[in-house]
Amino acid sequence: MAKQHVVVVGGGLAGLAVTMKLAEAGNHVFLISMVPVKRSHSVCAQGGINSVNPLTRQQGDSEWLHMDDTVYGGDFLQHQPPVKEMCDWGPRVIDLLDRLGVPFNRTPEGFRDQRRFGGTMFKRTAFAGATTGQQMLYALDEQVRRWEARNLVEKYEYWEFLGPILDTKGHCRGVVAQDMFSMEIRPFAADAVVLATGGCGSVFGRSTMSMICTGGAAGRAYEAGADYANGEFVQVHPTAIPGTDKLRLMSESARGEGGRIWVPRKPQDDRDPNSIPASERFYFLEERYPKYGNLVPRDIATREIFDVCVNLDLSVEPGRLCVYLDVTELSAESLKKLDGILEIYEKFQGVDPRKTPMKIFPAVHYSMGGLWVDYERNDATGGLVIGSPRNQQTKVPGLFVIGEADYQYHGANRLGANSLLSCIFSGLIVAPTIVNRLKSLPQGSAADQPVSLFDDSVKPHQEWMNRLIHHEGTENPYKLHQELGDWMTRNVTVVRNNKDLRSTLEKIAEISERYGNVALSDKSNWTNQNLSFTRALGDMIRLAGVITEGALLRDECRGAHFKPEFAIPSPDAEEPAALREQAGVWCKAFKAKGDRWLKTTVARHTPDGPEFHYEEVDTSLIPPRPRTYGLKGAEVIEQVWSKMGVGQEGPAERKVAVGGAPK
């Protein structure tokens, strides 16, 4: 049998997890990454990784409750079997990382310490200071280096994925990639291709994401025929600090350790925040959400910041969404656990957050949506069939997607510290799928394909590059990107409305047109970053269209997707009977909204733009329910809803409807 290869694109947590598992099983992996893998965006993850643990278990926690928090936090938009499997694996994933040497914080007895994160009442989050993602990435990087030293992994760092190689039947046979230094373009034949290429923050100009998170790889796979799902669900993190080049995250762990969010009750009070007495501070999350307090899910915290800053005009800085994140009252021990992020604030803002409340702002942070991937449900467990050839596979046979680049695990809103889990979990479970695939190769081997398939695959990329380098145009790709980012940030983030979404779509069409007229300021054939950026801009424009049109079509509020025009008015009657009646009306409206919109948005690329259809969501394990987080006055909705008995009739079959918008 000819030698088999797997291509993994992207060397963050997900890509490294699958690479080490495949190498352990004796498979040869080409690992392709735009940066040395140790510099991947996973380093920016700060707060921690979730799973049920011995402490929470004794407080009544379970894998099931972790799943419940995850799907409730995600507003029930994710298929439940993959989430169940992920939460079941949580403890094992963290044990493995522990064995690999991740320096998790410890209790006096030497056990792993845990902190609380948003959207749960349990301390599920294991952490390594406030640089957990970096520490976990390094542990996996070290393991992959171990296999590299044994020649099972061949790294192609500073290489960029340009697209999958598809045969005439549409099966993936490898990838085309470009050396970002020499600009050489070459094919890599492979019997399985895994994309682990992260999110697409650059679509919004500046975000908390790294410069490499352009969505370029996802955009290219989408263009080649892989569907893109739930693109309109984009997480805006409530707490970041603005910068001229990027927006820097201030981890939820600051609140997990006891940090509090507040604004002065007097609009634009210009006193030193430390001198404002408690009675003149508005701790709006604590007041409005007594149960979860500062640890409500991110979409809710972000919207409340918007409400307080815009509707109540209480922003700390006029004209912006700025509130205080206050850790000045924390113990020295808690502050030490946050050193990693407090250093960032101090270095970039020049103010010591241990002494002065931080000024923080919401920022685009995470793509819940991503490339559509399949899974096979295990009817006996409600989880997944491990090793099924369907798990994490796109619509293109042989092309798999894991990590933030897929859409699978977080629904309409991701809970903090679940992303490190989903990245590593999806990387670990796609490995047995690929090992099984390599044993049987249902569509034949890449080595048996005609050489011309691979030779010809390079040509269009080479031609595109030569054409672009010599193109005389008037548009500047960086300025075009800024324009795109400004529009997307203004109209397609926290609050959305159809009028602005429509005008944004028109703008995207205009930018797309102008993109045809870009000129490079660098005409060279050596380390041309201008070219790489301009290529990615094309992908950003395409994904911007998918995100914006998906948002326009979805006439409801769900998780991070908030359209006030379609919000169900909250009950506000004083008198109990009237309130109950209003709650009844609310619940009926909620039921109708779920019937129509509890569906996965699926976008398919066509030359004329995306074509949308909707698929049923597998909610067979936990019936959907209103998402209130103990909001003041929501008790009555919950009572009425539980009496209605919706979705209590037992596990449903998974139905997949293809084609057509929901009725």
Place this chain on the structure above:
Amino acid sequence: MKFKVKILRQDTPHDGSYWQTFEMPYEDGMNLTTVLQRIAADPITVDRQPTAPVAYDASCLEEVCGACTMVINGRVRQACSALVDRLLAEQPSLIEMRPMTKFPVIRDLIVDRSSMFEVLKRVKAWVHVDGYHDLGPGARIPPKQQDEAYPLSRCMTCGCCVEACPQFNDRSSFIGPAAISQVMLFNAHPTGRVDADARFEVLSGSGGIAACGNSQNCVKVCPKDIPLTDSIAKAGRDTTLYQLRKWFGS
């Protein structure tokens, strides 16, 4: 307000280098990666000559990935956390950027640091576990030991320490402070220490611990305040003990 940025450029690894100066309008809170972004968008020199954008390495922009390391006003550091107003306070009106000098230049400010990753292979900078199947948690670790490991584990392989090290150069095979510190990190780990002797063997050899000239420059430039000289001192002592054990065959 405007200020000038002088950048040492080089078109390819085989070309000579040359200086180019750009004039930038100041922005509030501006850092050097912003300056490089603005140049990329509008690559025009101070003499109003169009030029190619300056090539540079950058990713996270919050000083945790190590990509944008370069020599700024004569000191090696990350461009993202180099704030313009502080640099101008040090040296008014002109900021100087050049690539690191201890690595081959690819183009402009991009250098090839792959040798640093290669060294990590030689010193087996990993924990050799039995496998990735479920074997329960790792060893219990006292908080004090975690407190010592965590700072060493924050090394971004950025190259600041070797750039500042007089012993790390073309004429020496010194593996450098970062790699020595990684040896001490893994040798202290309950499972990682199974490879301790193999690591000491590398430290005993040419370019190992004896090549350190004790200039202590490394610890001064480390952006993560890693106690590199403590690691080196401990590594020196432990390597001597290892050699003694080896000579006496125990």
